[in-house]
Amino acid sequence: MSARDHDGHGTRTASTTAGNKVEGASFYGIAQGTARGEVPSARIAAYRACYPNDCQGEKILAAFDDAIADGVEIISISIGPYIAVANFSQDVIAIGAFHAMEKGILTSQSAGNSAGLIASVSSVAPWIFCVAASNIDRQIIDKVVLGNGKTLDGIGINGFSLNGTKFPLVLGQNAVKNTCSTSTSVCNAGCLNSSLVIGKIVVCDDPDADFEASIAGAVGSILKNDPFDDIADVFSLPTSSLSVDKYDIVASYLNSTKEPQATILRSEAIQVGDAPIVAWFSSLGPNYVVPEILKPDITAPGVEILAAYSEIVSPSSSSQDMRRAKYNILSGTSMACPHVSGVAAYVKTFHPDWSASAIKSAIMTTASPMNATKILAAEFVYGSGQINPTKAVDPGLVYDASKEDYINLLCSLGYDEKNLRLISGDNSTCPEVSTKTLARDLNYPQ
Numbered sequence: 112m113s114a115r116d117h118d119g120h121g122t123r124t125a126s127t128t129a130g131n132k133v134e135g136a137s138f139y140g141i142a143q144g145t146a147r148g149e150v151p152s153a154r155i156a157a158y159r160a161c162y163p164n165d166c167q168g169e170k171i172l173a174a175f176d177d178a179i180a181d182g183v184e185i186i187s188i189s190i191g192p193y194i195a196v197a198n199f200s201q202d203v204i205a206i207g208a209f210h211a212m213e214k215g216i217l218t219s220q221s222a223g224n225s226a227g228l229i230a231s232v233s234s235v236a237p238w239i240f241c242v243a244a245s246n247i248d249r250q251i252i253d254k255v256v257l258g259n260g261k262t263l264d265g266i267g268i269n270g271f272s273l274n275g276t277k278f279p280l281v282l283g284q285n286a287v288k289n290t291c292s293t294s295t296s297v298c299n300a301g302c303l304n305s306s307l308v309i310g311k312i313v314v315c316d317d318p319d320a321d322f323e324a325s326i327a328g329a330v331g332s333i334l335k336n337d338p339f340d341d342i343a344d345v346f347s348l349p350t351s352s353l354s355v356d357k358y359d360i361v362a363s364y365l366n367s368t369k370e371p372q373a374t375i376l377r378s379e380a381i382q383v384g385d386a387p388i389v390a391w392f393s394s395l396g397p398n399y400v401v402p403e404i405l406k407p408d409i410t411a412p413g414v415e416i417l418a419a420y421s422e423i424v425s426p427s428s429s430s431q432d433m434r435r436a437k438y439n440i441l442s443g444t445s446m447a448c449p450h451v452s453g454v455a456a457y458v459k460t461f462h463p464d465w466s467a468s469a470i471k472s473a474i475m476t477t478a479s480p481m482n483a484t485k486i487l488a489a490e491f492v493y494g495s496g497q498i499n500p501t502k503a504v505d506p507g508l509v510y511d512a513s514k515e516d517y518i519n520l521l522c523s524l525g526y527d528e529k530n531l532r533l534i535s536g537d538n539s540t541c542p543e544v545s546t547k548t549l550a551r552d553l554n555y556p557q
Contacts, residue, residue, distance in 0.1 A: 139270030149453020175207030244413025413447030
């Protein structure tokens with residue numbers, strides 16, 4: 112058993128919440144500036160709940176128990192199931208967060224990355240702060256320069272430099288092994304012929320083919336991007352992911368030129384004007400477990416966020432990538448969640464006697480409105496809106512809720528004594544008033 116961060120997930124989320132101020136932070140010169148967590152004065156207590164490809168329920172509950180016993184004030188958990196667990200008594204995160212709520216500790220959890228599936232939000236317990244992800248006013252792009260001088264903007268977090276050198280282009284389907292179909296323009300696993308790829312830039316239909324190109328010895332790859340995905344990833348070699356129309360320009364050039372060449376430039380950050388918009392990957396409501404309770408609750412930055420990173424693993428998480436970096440640029444609701452955790456800690460410093468529900472309410476009721484005309488499903492996507500830390504400290508009105516309120520809610524949903532006690536961890540029973548209570552009666556900001 113090791114406390115070391117094997118995949119960078121814990122490091123990046125913790126630093127986003129409470130990382131110290133560092134000037135000149137960047138990912139190989141990209142997005143350079145001053146990095147700082149939401150509340151750098153806060154202390155971080157980290158608990159290992161997951162191991163490679165393994166998040167066992169009992170370890171998650173043990174981490175909650177340890178955090179509660181240690182007296183933490185906010186719990187940030189950027190993990191969860193693919194979709195919500197239908198029964199709270201079988202949801203270890205809901206159970207752990209309920210115990211935390213009893214002690215005045217707010218738990219914020221990532222909404223999930225189910226790529227726009229309806230009712231896919233994975234955090235639906237009303238005592239948990241469920242966080243969706245939005246973009247920011249910065250986008251990372253890289254550029255492909257063809258041998259004919261045409262420049263095409265793509266997306267990709269490319270920290271490599273080819274020094275402007277143009278390399279031969281080869282279409283994936285023209286560089287396949289004899290054992291694979293010659294129509295394999297998607298560059299399937301194990302199908303690229305190294306002898307036809309080494310020293311060249313491979314052009315592939317597959318948006319994830321950089322790994323195969325790297326294994327085969329390519330110097331770079333040009334990929335066809337998913338039409339719905341406008342978010343840059345870190346690749347294991349110089350790579351640009353192009354929109355369908357721009358990819359077709361490359362393919363046309365390649366097929367009409369005797370000796371096609373290209374180079375891929377180092378990525379750069381540009382300003383965009385439509386932020387904040389909910390990220391395409393962020394899981395959507397409505398809350399199918401308790402439809403009367405709106406989920407997600409809130410939205411926070413979660414796209415192309417610069418954060419500290421573990422030097423145990425490569426920034427692309429590829430075994431072909433030998434680089435190690437102190438900082439990385441990452442996306443996901445996992446990156447949005449710690450932003451909200453930090454804001455909750457900030458509010459707590461102004462109102463140390465507030466309950467978890469009161470802090471949650473303050474952040475929700477002061478959120479900045481988002482443009483419903485640009486976002487289908489509106490509140491089922493972004494909840495109350497975009498976090499506004501400075502306004503949250505003085506909300507005017509708060510919607511508070513106690514353990515008893517949540518017990519009443521659970522009873523109104525039909526939880527029997529056995530399942531109720533699995534959640535509460537004590538001898539709770541359903542009060543008579545719960546027979547007249549509806550889920551919509553919960554004092555909940557929405």
